């Protein structure tokens with residue numbers, strides 16, 4: 001199912017459970033603004049290349065719009081729209097004072113040189129600089145982008161508006177980035193997983209994990225889960241998949257991946273078919289790469305007891321239904337991966353205050369926010385007799401609806 005159709009379907013189900021007024025429901029679904037720009041850059045060989053960039057600003061009822069920028073060849077308007085909408089519900093689930101946005105450029109970052117990536121990022125920023133801002137829309141990294149990308153956006157934006165570190169989060173620490181932001185999404189995944197397992201009298205220790213994706217989110221999740229005593233038995237990335245039933249050595253895998261631009265060829269495990277990674281025998285499955293990977297074609301074969309959605313919208317609604325019948329518990333994206341945007345919020349607060357927190361404070365506050373978001377979601381599950389996805393959606397949608405009504409949406 002198309003990402004936008006899937007996300008909107010979940011939203012509509014939540015709106016129904018909440019008994020939202022139909023006009024309000026429609027207004028919450030429609031994005032505030034959709035931006036599409038053409039970015040033409042000279043390549044290193046002197047030829048010109050054009051890329052299409054997007055920024056969808058979904059909702060700002062609760063505060064400035066917030067969300068990452070993705071560089072990936074599959075970036076397209078419907079997906080960016082879905083991701084922007086998810087950000088609106090996610091920031092509300094985390095109860096941080098933001099709305100939702102998302103952006104992206106349709107490109108293959110691995111095929112571009114560093115200087116080409118810099119030129120592309122600067123041209124994209126030139127085209128959107130008057131529509132983002134500290135109190136309007138604050139970008140951050142997502143798939144295919146990182147702290148360096150944010151540094152270029154910050155620099156380009158500052159040429160127009162003066163030095164403005166709070167215009168992006170996920171920046172390098174040297175430019176006002178927060179300690180702990182790099183690990184934050186993975187650490188939030190750890191805290192959310194601990195909260196879910198605790199409900200069933202379990203801890204991370206001794207559980208077998210399978211992780212799809214070994215980028216920012218997947219690699220930090222793998223590292224922190226291993227430190228907490230979990231056994232990561234299989235991991236995939238775009239280059240391949242590796243399995244070791246005794247537990248992969250994550251530190252060695254990270255070194256291999258950095259030196260070889262991927263996990264393929266790692267000798268601390270057996271190479272396995274990436275397509276069957278999601279259906280490997282394990283206790284906890286963590287998709288941490290692309291959307292729509294758990295769908296009606298593979299849901300029935302999934303053997304994990306728990307799915308922790310570190311990626312955005314990895315599970316199709318059809319798969320949700322199949323997995324529910326099998327008794328698989330899914331911790332939804334808008335809760336499970338909210339640690340990233342939560343520490344982005346801490347970064348923004350630090351930039352505005354001009355005061356830097358130590359890493360221990362960042363991690364402690366993150367745990368407080370993740371634990372509270374989990375508890376608030378569970379309360380919605382009890383009051384609306386629904387699963388965790390609908391618990392999180394009703395929580396987020398209800399908070400945004402309340403803010404919208406309070407601000408006087410009827411004009």
Ligand SMILES: NC(=O)C1=CN([C@@H]2O[C@H](COP(=O)(O)OP(=O)(O)OC[C@H]3O[C@@H](n4cnc5c(N)ncnc54)[C@H](O)[C@@H]3O)[C@@H](O)[C@H]2O)C=CC1
Nearest residue numbers: 143144185213214215216217237238288289311312337340
């Ligand atoms: N970076 C962040 O703070 C946050 C990221 N997310 C989500 O987490 C997911 C991963 O994002 P990042 O780790 O930041 O991206 P990244 O670009 O750092 O890493 C992406 C990883 O996915 C792998 N991958 C790509 N295609 C694949 C495939 N077909 N099969 C297996 N692996 C594949 C890549 O090889 C890479 O290891 C995305 O869905 C993103 O939206 C969600 C919240 C915050």
Ligand SMILES: O=C(O)CCC(=O)C(=O)O
Nearest residue numbers: 067068140142340341344
């Ligand atoms: O840190 C942020 O502002 C946004 C992170 C993000 O794009 C996401 O949570 O999907």
